[in-house]
């Protein structure tokens with residue numbers, strides 16, 4: 001087992017760390033640079049994106065021929081964590097959800113013509129995108145088998161009707177990947193479609209007010225009423241919507257974890273700084289064993305998360321679906337992020353509850369981590385199923401290298 005990283009990945013990490021410290025954190029510190037939903041406003045974002053692109057720190061997740069840097073999942077684990085030292089970091093490097101996951105799946109699944117039309121503008125930073133799958137009750141949420149949005153065949157067109165909600169970024173997205181039912185087949189009943197904001201037959205019913213800060217374009221409820229799409233709008237193939245979803249959500253869950261580790265480290269950093277300077281009852285907070293235990297525990301939790309994420313990233317880079325690794329990372333890191341924000345607020349006292357630091361932002365944001373892209377319980381269910389299927393093989397080691405190397 002080798003947990004070293006290549007000099008190229010280290011070079012990207014160091015350049016991103018510098019960019020975040022010198023360019024993004026000063027922008028984050030100035031509230032005038034924030035929009036009404038707690039995200040970076042578009043003017044400073046465009047300036048920073050231009051700089052990041054100029055320094056070659058753009059779309060690290062994509063292949064060079066797509067306009068990226070071909071860093072692989074291991075390289076992404078290292079750099080995404082570094083990006084999210086700032087709450088505004090990932091979007092500056094075009095590595096924020098949902099564009100991040102949408103670009104990666106389009107790169108894998110789209111035809112050349114579809115890539116040119118639907119992927120290239122997102123890579124260029126000219127448009128944003130959404131992934132529309134979840135539906136309000138009684139439709140599909142944790143269980144995609146309950147999906148009610150239908151795509152009926154009428155001549156050579158598909159006619160789509162239904163309702164989606166919590167669709168991140170929909171208010172500013174021009175490109176949408178939409179999952180709809182094309183048959184009742186339990187395994188091949190869903191199909192993925194591509195549609196444009198200007199296609200008739202759909203509307204945004206509302207931007208759903210939420211407890212946390214919002215991605216650009218918010219989280220929206222969408223209504224489809226007989227939206228007609230031509231067959232060239234099918235992504236991957238009719239009946240392959242569940243497969244497309246799995247292709248998208250596996251890596252996207254892991255990139256969430258990579259970013260959340262960066263946020264958890266930032267929360268820890270703010271707590272450490274305050275504990276180092278604040279005293280009470282004649283003792284510095286940092287010198288109190290009760291505080292040291294909290295901070296040590298957080299550091300361990302973050303490192304466990306990094307190991308889980310790195311193992312999953314390594315497995316994905318080797319062509320595995322890394323199902324159990326991703327589920328474990330998703331559960332652990334989502335809960336860790338919540339705990340890191342909570343502990344950091346506690347250590348900061350009233351200051352932690354104020355808007356003088358980004359801790360309250362991280363705290364409000366963190367609660368969604370245990371729901372999005374599979375609630376904790378769904379991943380626990382997946383792990384239990386794999387444990388049942390694989391039995392003692394669940395714990396197998398991958399054997400590699402030579403006899404000599406192992407001695």
Ligand SMILES: Cc1cc2nc3c(=O)[nH]c(=O)nc-3n(C[C@H](O)[C@H](O)[C@H](O)COP(=O)(O)OP(=O)(O)OC[C@H]3O[C@@H](n4cnc5c(N)ncnc54)[C@H](O)[C@@H]3O)c2cc1C
Pocket residue numbers: 098130131132133134135140141142143165166167168169219368371372373374375376377378381
């Ligand atoms: C901020 C945010 C952004 C989102 N962005 C998007 C997006 O861009 N696109 C999109 O399509 N969706 C998006 N979602 C939706 C998200 O993926 C779903 O919320 C998630 O899949 C859970 O589905 P649900 O909300 O319908 O929960 P339900 O399926 O109604 O489940 C409710 C609760 O029941 C429990 N539960 C569910 N299944 C099991 C089980 N098997 N065992 C035990 N307990 C269980 C869990 O605690 C779960 O939280 C977003 C959600 C949020 C909060």
